[in-house]
Structure formats: C-alpha cells, structure tokens
Amino acid sequence: MSDSSAPATSGSAAHDPTGAPGAALTTADGVPLKQSLNRAIRRSRIKALLLVAPLLVFIGLAFVMPIFDMLSRSVDNPEVSTYLPRTSEVLVDWDGEGLPEEAAYAALAQDLAAGLKARNLGRVASRLNYEKSGMRSLFMKSARRAGRMEAPYKAALIKADEDWEDPDIWRLIKRESSPLTASYYLAAVDRQFSPTGEIVEKPEYLQIHVSLFIRTFWMSAAITGLCLLLAYPVAWLLATLPASRGNLLMILVLLPFWTSLLVRTTTWIAILQQQGVLNDMLVGVGILAEEARIQMIYNKTGTIIAMTHILLPFMILPLYSVMKTIPPSYMHAARSLGAGPITAFRRVYFPQTLPGIGAGSILVFILSIGYYITPALVGGQSGRFITNFIAYHMQTSLNWGLAAAIGSILLVVVILFYLVYNRLIGVDKVKLG
Amino acid sequence: MSVINQFTASFTTSRPGMPLRSLLAVAVAAAGMSAGAAQAETLNIVSWGGAYTDSQNKAYHEPWEEKSGDTVVNIDKSSNALSGLRAQVQAGNVTWDLVDMLPSDALIACSEGLIEPLDPDTLFAAAPDGTPASEDFIENSLSECFVPQIVYSNIVAFNTEMFPEDKQPDSIDDVFNLEEFPGKRALQKKPINNMEWALVADGVAPEDVYEMLDSEEGIERAFAKLDTIKDSVIWWEEGAQPPQLLADKEVAFASAYNGRIFDAEVNEKQPFSIVWDAQVFELDGWVVPTGKLDKVKDYLMFATDTQRLADQAKYISYGPARTSSAALVSTHADTGIDMKPHMPTYGPNFETAIPKDDEFWADNLDELSQRFNAWLAR
Numbered sequence: 001m002s003d004s005s006a007p008a009t010s011g012s013a014a015h016d017p018t019g020a021p022g023a024a025l026t027t028a029d030g031v032p033l034k035q036s037l038n039r040a041i042r043r044s045r046i047k048a049l050l051l052v053a054p055l056l057v058f059i060g061l062a063f064v065m066p067i068f069d070m071l072s073r074s075v076d077n078p079e080v081s082t083y084l085p086r087t088s089e090v091l092v093d094w095d096g097e098g099l100p101e102e103a104a105y106a107a108l109a110q111d112l113a114a115g116l117k118a119r120n121l122g123r124v125a126s127r128l129n130y131e132k133s134g135m136r137s138l139f140m141k142s143a144r145r146a147g148r149m150e151a152p153y154k155a156a157l158i159k160a161d162e163d164w165e166d167p168d169i170w171r172l173i174k175r176e177s178s179p180l181t182a183s184y185y186l187a188a189v190d191r192q193f194s195p196t197g198e199i200v201e202k203p204e205y206l207q208i209h210v211s212l213f214i215r216t217f218w219m220s221a222a223i224t225g226l227c228l229l230l231a232y233p234v235a236w237l238l239a240t241l242p243a244s245r246g247n248l249l250m251i252l253v254l255l256p257f258w259t260s261l262l263v264r265t266t267t268w269i270a271i272l273q274q275q276g277v278l279n280d281m282l283v284g285v286g287i288l289a290e291e292a293r294i295q296m297i298y299n300k301t302g303t304i305i306a307m308t309h310i311l312l313p314f315m316i317l318p319l320y321s322v323m324k325t326i327p328p329s330y331m332h333a334a335r336s337l338g339a340g341p342i343t344a345f346r347r348v349y350f351p352q353t354l355p356g357i358g359a360g361s362i363l364v365f366i367l368s369i370g371y372y373i374t375p376a377l378v379g380g381q382s383g384r385f386i387t388n389f390i391a392y393h394m395q396t397s398l399n400w401g402l403a404a405a406i407g408s409i410l411l412v413v414v415i416l417f418y419l420v421y422n423r424l425i426g427v428d429k430v431k432l433g
Numbered sequence: 434m435s436v437i438n439q440f441t442a443s444f445t446t447s448r449p450g451m452p453l454r455s456l457l458a459v460a461v462a463a464a465g466m467s468a469g470a471a472q473a474e475t476l477n478i479v480s481w482g483g484a485y486t487d488s489q490n491k492a493y494h495e496p497w498e499e500k501s502g503d504t505v506v507n508i509d510k511s512s513n514a515l516s517g518l519r520a521q522v523q524a525g526n527v528t529w530d531l532v533d534m535l536p537s538d539a540l541i542a543c544s545e546g547l548i549e550p551l552d553p554d555t556l557f558a559a560a561p562d563g564t565p566a567s568e569d570f571i572e573n574s575l576s577e578c579f580v581p582q583i584v585y586s587n588i589v590a591f592n593t594e595m596f597p598e599d600k601q602p603d604s605i606d607d608v609f610n611l612e613e614f615p616g617k618r619a620l621q622k623k624p625i626n627n628m629e630w631a632l633v634a635d636g637v638a639p640e641d642v643y644e645m646l647d648s649e650e651g652i653e654r655a656f657a658k659l660d661t662i663k664d665s666v667i668w669w670e671e672g673a674q675p676p677q678l679l680a681d682k683e684v685a686f687a688s689a690y691n692g693r694i695f696d697a698e699v700n701e702k703q704p705f706s707i708v709w710d711a712q713v714f715e716l717d718g719w720v721v722p723t724g725k726l727d728k729v730k731d732y733l734m735f736a737t738d739t740q741r742l743a744d745q746a747k748y749i750s751y752g753p754a755r756t757s758s759a760a761l762v763s764t765h766a767d768t769g770i771d772m773k774p775h776m777p778t779y780g781p782n783f784e785t786a787i788p789k790d791d792e793f794w795a796d797n798l799d800e801l802s803q804r805f806n807a808w809l810a811r
Contacts, residue, residue: 122544133800137792140544206800208807381668381809389806397802398516 067411074404077181079127080173083120084111088177091170096197100170105153112139112146130399131172131183131192138163168195184405209406212386217413219304219385220368226308227315227364228357235319235356240328257313265377268306272297272378298380306378307368314367315360322356358425366414386410473502476732479517480533482509483673484696488748489533491766493736496744501731512671514538518547518722527722531729534720536579537791543578548720550577556730558738560757569739569755574716580737581718581754583745586777586786587626588712590675590694593704595685605711608686609634609662616685619678622668624805625794626688626713629787631658633711643790652801656808668809679705695750695775699768709782715789716754750775 025033081088086107094100115121121143128135142160149156157164175193176183186192186199190207194200201207234253238246256264271277274293282288296302326349334344372387379385386406393403478494480486486507494505508529510517515538521527534542542548551557553575557566567575574581589608593601595616607614608630620627629642635658637645645651667684669675675687676697691712697703719737721729735741742753743761750772753759762772773779777786 119544119546119550122541122546125544126541129796129799134796136541137796140540206803206807208803208810211810384810392806395513395516397799398519399799 070404071408071411073401074184074408075180075182076401077127077176077179077183079124080177081179083115083124084108084173084177087111087173091174091177094170094174096167096171096174099154099165099167102152102154104170105157105164106151109146109149109153109157112143113149116140116143116146126398128172128176130187130402131176132169134163135169135172138169171195171197181401184399184401185409187402188405188409209386209389212384212389213409215384216369216386219300219383220365223304223307223311223368224315224361224365226304227312228361230308231312231315231319231360232353232357235316235323238316238320239323239326253313253316256309261310261373262377264310265306265374268302268309268378269297272302272305297378298383300379300383302378302380303375303383303385306374307371310374311364311367314363318359318363319353319356322353322359326352355425358421362417362421366417369410369414473504474728475504475506476530476729477506477508477528478531478533479508479510479514479529481511481672482507484693484700484749485672485690485751488692488745488751491748492745493741496741497732497735500735503732515542518542519545522547522723527724529722530725531732532720532722533582533717534579536574536576536581536716536718537789537794539576539579539718539720540791540795542720543576547723548578549723549726551575551580551721551726553580556580556733558734560739560755562757564757566737569757571716571754571756574718574754579718579720580733581716582737582742583717583751583754584714584777585717585751586691586712586714587621587688587789588691588694588777589630589686589688589708590679590691590705591686591708592679592682592684593706595682601706602686602708603710605630605708606634608708609658611662611665614685617665617667617683618662619667619669619675619684619687621688622670622809624801625789625798627659627805628652628655628801629713630688630711631655633785633787634658639711639785639787642787643793646797647793652804656804659808676703676705679703691775691777692749692751699765699770707782709777710785711787712777712782712785713787713789714777715791717751718754746772746776750777752776752778 027033027036087104090104090107091100094104112121115124121139122136125136125139128139138161142157142164145160146157149160154164163169172195175181175197183193187202188209190202190210191199192202234249238249238253240246241249269276273279274295276297278296279288279293283290283293288294296305330348330352331344334348335341339347369385370387371385372391375383375385376388376391379388387410390403390406390410393399393406478489480489486509490505490507494507497503498505510529511533514532514534517529518527518532521529532548539548543550553567553570554565557570557580559565560569570581571584589605591602596602596614600613602608602614608618628646632642632645632651632655633639635654637651637654646655667678669678669687672690672693675689676693678684679687679694680697680701680703686708691707694705694707698705719733721733737755739755739757740761742755743758745751746753746758746762747764747766753762762776764771774782777783
C-alpha cells in the first residue's frame with residue numbers, strides 16, 4: 001500500500017508549481033516537464049502494481065472468491081427451476097389459489113420421470129425436504145410411478161400420493177422455483193414462510209439459531225472483558241519493567257502464543273475436568289468433598305476459561321505497544337501537580353491507552369465470535385457457539401445454503417463492529433505491536 | 434596412432450551411443466512399469482476406521498493386495514461420506530474410489546447421481562452353489578446403487594462392574610431407569626436410535642415405533658422420555674468413544690455399534706455386556722462414486738463374494754449380508770470363540786429387534802435433527 005501511495009503524493013506535490021500559467025518547463029530532451037513527470041509516475045505506479053499483483057491475485061483467489069461464493073450460496077436456489085423445468089414454467093401463471101390445472105400435473109409427471117431417469121431428482125427432493133418434512137419420499141415415490149402414468153395426470157398423481165391434493169405443497173414448489181430464495185436467511189434467524197407466503201416464527205421446539213447468536217455475542221463480550229482485565233496489568237508491567245526483565249516476561253507471553261491451539265485446549269481439559277488436576281487439588285487439600293467435584297468444563301465456564309487464555313496475547317500485544325509509547329514523565333508530572341495515584345491513572349494514563357484497548361478488544365471480540373475448535377472441544381452442550389452449527393450444517397445436515405446464510409450474518413456483524421470501531425476510535429490508530 | 438584412433442573412435446561413437454542405449458533401456462523399463470501400474474492401482478477406500486476398518490483390512494484388503502498387486506489406502510471418512518461425496522462431485526475432483534456407507538445415505542446419494550447404479554448379477558459373484566447374487570443377498574438389502582456387506586446393530590452396552598452381579602440390566606427400560614440403575618449414559622448425538630429406544634422404554638411395541646414417531650404425539654412422547662434422563666447423558670459423536678467411556682467407567686451405559694463392544698470385550702478383555710433388547714439393526718455396504726466403476730470393478734467382485742463376507746465375520750461380530758455366507762461363519766480368528774451368539778441376527782438377540790426405517794429417516798431427519806438440537810440446547 002505505502003509503495004504505491006508514496007510516488008502518488010510526491011507526484012501531486014511536483015504537479016502544483018508547473019500548473020502556474022506560462023511556466024512551460026521542459027526536460028533536457030524537450031518534453032514538457034509535466035508530461036515527463038506524469039509518465040514517470042505512471043511507470044512507477046505500474047511497477048508497484050506489478051509487485052503487489054501476485055498478492056492481489058492470491059487474495060482474490062483464496063479470500064474474495066470463496067467469500068463471494070459463500071454469500072451467493074445463501075440465496076442461490078437453482079434446484080427447483082433446474083430439475084423441475086416444465087413444472088416451474090407452468091406454475092409461473094398459477095395464482096396460488098386452490099389446486100393448479102391439469103397442465104401443471106402433466107408437467108410434474110414428466111419432470112419426475114425425467115428426473116428419476118437422469119438421477120438428479122434427489123437434489124430437488126433434498127432441497128424441498130428442508131422446507132417440509134416428507135417431501136423427499138413424496139417425490140421419490142411418485143417419480144417411480146410417473147413413468148407409467150397416463151392422462152389425466154391430476155388423478156394419476158393424486159392416486160399415487162394424496163399429498164398432491166394439498167395446495168400448500170404446490171405453493172411451496174411455486175415459491176421455491178424462483179432462482180433466488182430468502183428461505184435460508186429466514187431459517188438462520190428461526191423464521192420460515194407460512195404456506196401462504198408470510199414470514200412467521202418457527203415453532204418453539206425448532207428454534208435454535210437466534211439463542212446461539214445471542215450466546216455467541218455475550219460470551220465473546222465476556223471473553224473480551226476478561227482478556228482486558230487480565231491483560232492490562234501484564235501489558236503495563238511489560239512496558240515499564242527494565243528491558244532485561246521485560247523481555248523475559250514477553251517470552252512468557254509469547255510462548256503459549258506459539259504453542260498449538262489444540263495443545264492449549266486439551267491442556268485445559270486435563271486441568272479442569274472432574275477427575276482433573278484442579279479438582280484433585282481442591283479435594284486433596286480438603287476444600288471440596290470427593291462427591292462435590294465442580295463441573296468446570298464441557299459447559300460455558302470451560303469455553304470462557306480456555307478461550308480467554310488462548311486469546312490473551314491478542315490483547316496484551318496491542319496494549320503493550322501503546323503503553324510503550326507513553327512517557328513515564330506524564331505520570332510523574334501528574335503526581336507532582338498534586339493528583340493522587342488513582343486520579344493520575346484515570347485522567348492521564350488511562351485515556352492514552354484507549355487506542356490499545358480499542359485495538360485489543362476489537363481483535364479479541366472478532367476472533368472469538370468466529371472461534372470454532374475450542375468451543376467444540378470444551379464447550380459441551382451449553383458452551384457451543386453459532387460457528388459450531390455452521391460446521392454442523394456443512395458436515396452433518398448438509399444444508400450448505402443454511403450454513404452460508406449463518407456465515408454471512410456473522411460476516412455482516414463483524415463488518416458492522418469494524419465500522420462502529422472505525423467511527424469511534426479510528427482504524428488508523430490501531431497498533432498491533 | 435591406430436590405438437589412439439580406435440580409442441577416439443570408440444570414444445566418439447560410444448559416448449553418445451551408450452546413453453542412447455541406456456536411455457532406451459530405461460524407457461523400455463519405464464513402459465513395462467507403467468504397463469504394470471495400469472494393473473496395479475492405488476484404491477482409495479473410505480470406511481469407518483477403528484475395529485471395523487481392521488476387519489475389512491484382514492478380510493478384503495490384504496488378500497486382494499496379495500492377489501492383484503493393488504495398494505489399498507484406507508480413509509476414515511464414512512461418518513461424513515455423503516457430504517464428502519457431494520463436495521467432491523461438485524468440485525469435479527473425485528478422489529474416493531469406493532465408499533462404505535449406510536443404505537439411507539446411499540439412497541440420497543443415488544437419487545442425486547453421486548454414485549453408480551450397480552447391477553448385482555454382472556458385478557457380484559454368484560454363491561458357491563450357483564445362486565445368483567441378486568437372490569443370495571438378504572431380501573431387499575440390495576438397492577439401485579448399494580451393495581451390503583454386513584448387518585450391524587445399534588445397541589446399548591454396559592460395564593458389568595458398575596452393577597451388582599445379581600442385578601444386571603437386561604432391557605431398554607433399564608437404560609431409562611435412573612433409580613435402579615444409576616450412573617451416566619453415553620448416547621449418540623443424533624435423534625436416530627434414541628427416539629426409537631425412548632418410545633420402546635415408554636411402552637410402545639418395537640414394531641409400532643415408526644408409526645408412532647410419524648405423529649406429533651409420538652415425537653413429544655419420545656422427547657418427554659428422553660427428558661427423564663437428559664441430565665445424566667453424555668453425548669458422543671465418534672464410534673470409538675462409547676467403548677472408551679465404558680472402560681473408563683465414566684458412564685454406566687453407552688449406546689454403540691455392537692461390533693465395537695464385541696471388539697473391546699474380546700480383544701481388550703473389557704467387562705462389557707450388551708442389552709440386545711430393542712436393538713436397531715441396519716445394513717452397511719459399498720457404493721461406487723460416479724465414474725469409478727471401471728477402476729473398482731474387480732475389487733468389488735472379490736470383496737463381495739461369499740467367502741470374503743464370511744471371513745469378515747471372523748474379526749468383528751457383524752452378520753454377513755449374503756445368505757450363503759452365514760453357514761461359513763465360525764469362530765473368532767484370534768481367540769477361537771464362537772461368533773454366532775455375538776451376531777445381531779442370533780435368535781435370542783433378535784427377538785425384539787427394530788429394523789431401522791430408512792425411508793422414515795430420509796424424510797424426517799432434517800426436521801427431527803433440528804428439533805433434537807433445539808432440545809439439547811434447552
């Protein structure tokens with residue numbers, strides 16, 4: 001970034017004087033100076049661009065494209081229109097009242113038979129089964145008979161399965177035959193379309209995502225707060241100790257930072273589990289009775305403890321880098337002017353560390369709402385994050401559209417936090433060490 | 434002079450000549466090797482890992498490697514086989530050659546065109562007495578794209594040392610009876626099996642379970658029954674966990690695949706026992722990813738024949754899926770114990786067995802999983 005902007009600013013600085021009327025300066029070979037300068041600037045810009053080109057291409061391929069692909073999956077809805085082409089065309093003209101005409105049944109019978117033969121009917125059956133249980137077998141069963149059906153198809157299909165007499169099923173097919181859908185986003189916030197097309201809440205026993213979003217946010221906030229509490233004194237110590245001891249302390253901060261995430265997480269399991277080190281110690285010294293061992297892991301407590309530890313360096317380092325730049329003379333001056341230690345800290349020292357607090361907090365918060373492996377290992381049932389459900393929908397329920405919708409919502413929230421932060425503190429003030 | 438001439442002559446001619454000849458030799462050797470390689474291939478076979486993959490290694494892979502020169506690479510990904518297949522087919526880069534899968538997943542994969550249709554009588558060997566494969570496999574076990582290897586069972590097992598000798602659990606009701614049989618229960622973290630067992634423990638006859646589950650009343654009844662033990666349940670996700678939890682006495686009961694419990698009982702001498710009451714049995718078998726049929730044809734013919742299926746039952750207590758194999762099932766390969774009483778299909782074990790209803794779960798798994806997860810989070 002700075003490579004390409006440096007010539008640009010020097011260029012505009014050089015540009016101003018030549019802009020004066022009548023001062024048509026030329027270079028040695030007779031080209032006007034302005035033109036020659038512009039050419040030189042353009043050349044250096046192209047060079048700079050070429051230098052960063054591999055990185056840009058890499059970011060585009062490995063970062064921007066996958067994100068775009070994920071975002072598009074959350075609304076992409078090709079199944080019905082692709083695999084039931086005739087039906088979706090006929091249904092365009094259907095008003096959604098009562099049952100559709102014979103033409104729609106005939107088109108469906110044709111589509112079912114063709115889909116079974118081409119072995120892609122399962123894709124549309126899976127898609128519609130997300131919206132309504134039982135659609136898969138309705139499609140597969142009817143398709144097996146569709147090849148032998150004869151007109152009138154309406155009667156034949158209803159004979160094959162009486163669900164074809166249900167207008168709601170036809171409305172569902174019509175709704176999902178549009179190439180874009182909001183269903184995944186609705187499902188991500190525990191809503192759904194009612195048969196008549198209104199957005200309604202899902203039944204309570206199916207609601208899960210909203211409470212997980214809320215849990216993810218408040219636990220991330222708690223982890224950020226704990227990190228700040230623990231990191232602030234450590235960072236202060238690091239910044240004020242003489243270099244030799246400060247470096248030793250810094251190594252103690254960085255050593256766990258360099259240790260594998262899995263090792264640190266499993267270490268917490270060994271320490272916190274019911275038959276673990278901490279419970280053994282408490283029982284050993286008689287603070288706890290043998291049968292009163294505390295459940296400290298596989299719940300919220302476990303997630304908060306392990307994640308606070310893992311994310312602590314991300315708070316310490318920005319705080320340290322800011323505190324390092326605050327001259328100790330400020331505090332001395334405040335004290336000599338009569339401020340007590342608390343006032344001096346509150347009015348002189350603390351405000352100067354705000355950029356560090358902001359940088360560390362935003363970093364820890366954003367990292368923790370996207371955290372996945374630690375909650376999965378130590379979170380049990382109650383300490384899981386929404387990210388664990390993204391993984392669940394990717395790997396187990398295979399509802400990739402829903403996973404993409406949840407992921408997109410998280411992405412939007414992170415961007416919002418970033419914008420708010422930028423407004424309040426300014427991203428240019430972020431220092432990461 | 435002539436000596437020098439001869440020398441230089443031989444030098445100039447043989448110098449380029451020798452490498453050319455050796456190059457040719459190398460090329461010929463390489464051609465020979467690649468011709469050999471066209472026959473000796475590397476097969477990427479996806480399965481469940483642990484004791485189950487071990488039994489396949491001994492019964493199928495090792496004999497086949499010896500016979501054909503192929504190399505078999507085991508990939509322990511069957512628990513995510515369907516999503517793996519979808520991802521590989523979508524990306525247009527299928528690296529799996531043969532996948533061990535449940536029939537319910539195979540139904541879905543087949544209808545989405547992810548796997549090859551398999552014609553039993555041309556692809557699988559006939560029984561030794563000449564019965565064609567289509568009639569030799571257990572009735573209704575073959576489907577369009579799926580060939581079964583085994584019948585396995587989901588059961589609840591317990592550690593016999595956790596209960597007094599005169600009061601050992603023997604029915605599914607006992608699993609839900611915290612008063613008489615205290616201790617934690619390890620159950621698999623999905624609605625399948627747990628909902629069936631909850632209903633049976635609540636008094637529903639095994640044969641009526643799916644009819645009951647197909648109604649709102651049945652679902653509520655199952656969750657209400659599960660509620661009674663919810664606080665004592667540890668949820669597991671990998672097949673290797675339940676034997677470990679039982680061995681560590683972390684839990685008193687654990688739902689598991691019967692073969693894993695057998696493996697721990699026999700090979701590790703663990704004091705485990707199985708509650709066969711209300712076992713939920715199903716098949717497990719092979720599917721071929723689209724485009725891979727030619728590559729695995731020969732292996733598949735070999736690995737699904739009567740003897741091979743019977744051989745697998747020497748290593749793990751899963752019933753062979755061919756009728757003709759059943760007669761050949763004898764004793765455990767290492768310990769020599771009789772395998773028959775450990776099979777899910779053994780008479781006394783089979784009395785209250787529930788056949789897993791693949792169609793019910795294909796339709797309802799999406800919604801019931803969501804409901805199950807919401808129930809867990811409450």
